[in-house]
Amino acid sequence: MGSQVSKQLERRKAIKAEKKILSDLKSSSEEEYPGSEYRPKDRTNWMSELNPEKVRINQIVWPGTHDSATNKIGIPLVTRPFAQCQSLSIYQQLLCGTRVLDIRVQEDRRICHGILLTYSVDVVIANVKKFLSETQSEIVILEIRTEFGHEDPPDFDNYLEEQLGEFLIHQDDSVFGKTIAELLPKRIICVWKPRKSPQPKPGSPFWSAGFLKDDWINTDLPSTKFDGNLKHLSLQPPVSSRKFFYRVENTATPVADNPILCVKPVTGRIHGYARLFIAQCFAEGFADRLQVFSTDFINDDFVDACVGLTHARVEGKT
Structure with missing residues (x-):
């Protein structure tokens, strides 16, 4: 018992020390970078606002969400705080500017996070299609994976093609160098894992x-x-020569020996440092490698941080 208490105290000290490290770095560093002042007039249509004929796929800094479909997972006030990573629906996330969705499924096509379940993937598909019907030039990366510890949904690829076929951008390396306009009317890059x-x-x-x-x-x-x-981002090739998407997740997650196991307070330790991260990428000389940037509980400022850098790239300011 005594050793467990001692361990928890050490954990709390480590967390406090690391929070101070980031706070001090923010206080002593600039959060400005090319495009940091830019704010889209309409986050729902930010790609359209940047001009689809100018924006190449490999120039985009894609704002993404981690465990995107967990807004209603588990039981409210009981299990939900341990698994909920987003408070907005998929449709609401897309309206606020999210363009990469991380969807976890299990064998009966329900969304899950670990052992906890929520609505059917049908809800996600309906939300995505509703958003696409209301916009014209927004491209979405839809990542769907079978959650660890679960079985693949039977015949799932056929189901996805039936639901999304008219929107799907087929797997092709040349897509990375194309503009949004060259891909339209196709709108979804669907990564099935x-x-x-x-x-x-x-x-x-x-x-x-x-x-x-x-x-x-x-x-x-x-x-x-x-x-x-x-460190991991610094080891990647620049987006101009990369034939895959690389994701950085601005998240912190509960671990087994953590004195706090609810997602929101834990991820909150890093949540406000997205702009600092982008600025540090410039300071260290590898901002040209940043591509997909994801977060828990996405908000307007996170989206603006990504869109601003995208705007700077398109305008040749980076």
Whole structure:
């Protein structure tokens, strides 16, 4: 018992120290970077606002959400705080500017986060289609994966093609160098990551797992995550020569020996440092590698931070 209490005290000290490291860095550093002052007039149509004929896919800094479909997961006030990573619906996220969705499914096509379940993936599809019907030039990366510990939904690729076929941008390396206008009226890059079923093949309506990569750092320590994200990003090729999407997640997550197990207070330790992260990428010389930037509980400022850098790239200011 005594050793457990001592361990928890050490954990609290480590968390406090790491929070101070990021706070001090923010106090001593600039959060300005090319495009940081830019604010889209309409976040729902920010890609259209930047001019689809000018914006190439590999220039975009894609604002994404982590565990996107968890707004209603679990039981409110009981299990939900341990698994909820977003408070907005998929449709609301898209309206506020989110363009990469992280969707976890299990064998009966329900959304899940670990062992907790929520609504059917049908709800996600309906939300995405509603958004697409109300916009003209917004491209969405829809990542759907079978959650760890679960089985693939049967015949899921056929289901997705039936639901989304008219919108799907087929797997093709040349897409990265194309403008949004060249891809329209197709609107969705759907990355399907089954656990056991065959991966999508070249030319397929779906993109295989290797086209959306990340280096997940499972930690509740904010400075550890921040520095780890910088290190992994620095090892990537520039977006101009990359034939895959690379994701950085501005998140901190509860771990087993954490004295706090609810998602929101833990991820809140890093949540406000997105602009600082982008500025540090410039300071260290590898901002040209930033591409997909994801977060828990996405908000307007996070979207603006990504859109601003995209605008700067399109205008040749980076």
